[in-house]
Amino acid sequence: MASKGQSRFRVGISVYFLLLVEVLDVNDNIPEISVTSLVSTVKEDAPIDAMVGMITVADNDAGKNGQVTLNIQGSAPFKVQNSYKNYYALVVNGPLDRERASEYNVTITATDEGTPPLSSTSVITVHISDVNDNAPCFPEPIINVYVKENSQIGAVIHTVSAFDPDVGDNARITYSLLESSKSGPVTSMININSDSGDIHSLQSFNYEEIKTFEFKVQATDSGVPPLSSNVTVNVFILDENDNSPGILAPYSEY
Ligand SMILES: [Ca+2]
Ligand SMILES: [Ca+2]
Ligand SMILES: [Ca+2]
Ligand SMILES: [Ca+2]
Structure with a gap:
């Protein structure tokens, strides 16, 4: 009898394990470049800082792994300007001359600050339009x-x-x-x-x-x-x- 009564009133003891899992970010997202707007043509007499297009970059990683810088590869008369957060403006940065170059393929690279860093590139084609900046020329005077x-x-x-x-x-x-x-x-x-x-x-x-x-x-x-x-x-x-x-x-x- 006594043993039966003991088991009937046994107090259940629950053990709680608190499992703390800290998820550490790894640099597994490549920065993404999107051209959100682009002018159809840029006049060859466009001044320095004339707007060519708008670019945004996105990187879903945290911290440095998601921190992105944008650069233009090679020599082109354009530059990117950070306008707000991850918004960039592509602007004119040098003299243009349609008679020398009527089109540019501007290669833009976005690189994060992960270790090792990840990067992506995007090529933007910029068309230069003509301005009447040359008088007709006779071959001899x-x-x-x-x-x-x-x-x-x-x-x-x-x-x-x-x-x-x-x-x-x-x-x-x-x-x-x-x-x-x-x-x-x-x-x-x-x-x-x-x-x-x-x-x-x-x-x-x-x-x-x-x-x-x-x-x-x-x-x-x-x-x-x-x-x-x-x-x-x-x-x-x-x-x-x-x-x-x-x-x-x-x-x-x-
Ligand atoms: Ca990243
Ligand atoms: Ca010209
Ligand atoms: Ca011209
Ligand atoms: Ca002319």
Whole structure:
């Protein structure tokens, strides 16, 4: 009886184990780069610090393992600026010239401060748009043109050609005549095709009347505002034996 009663009233003892598990962070997250906005093109005359795009970085690790720095690889006229927390701005950091480089592939690297550090890269393509920053250019400052006298009216005596390294309207050239103070009005003698640069004679030149004349051709692009340059054209009329001698030369008197 007694033993039965003892077991009936036995007091259960519970033992509680408090298990404290401290989870230590390991650097198992690579920093992630996201380009949140990017301008479609950057003008080649964009000033320093002009905004190109916005970038965010994310690293889910704690402490140094999640602390990220952003860098641009190699030499590019851009830099990243930390604007707020993990937000960065990609901005212009040097002179641009579409005629030299119309596109950049900017490689951005995000590196955390873990041991060893983890990093990721992202390539951002930046397109540079044209500005009318080049005047049309003639290959030489002076052009000498030789025209036989009695040549056909309307004949092309020369074709001028200027080059403009810009693109589109900024490189679209029209040609016009500029009077030279030396030779007076030349528009009665020649004209120019504004698109092709063909210079046509408007008269049949007579060496006995005119031996040489000079004018300028101006090349103007179609940019806003337009840019222009000019070239001096010297025309030399070449003598042809078109006059029967009125008086016999002395040496032919034999
Ligand atoms: Ca990390
Ligand atoms: Ca340029
Ligand atoms: Ca240009
Ligand atoms: Ca131009």
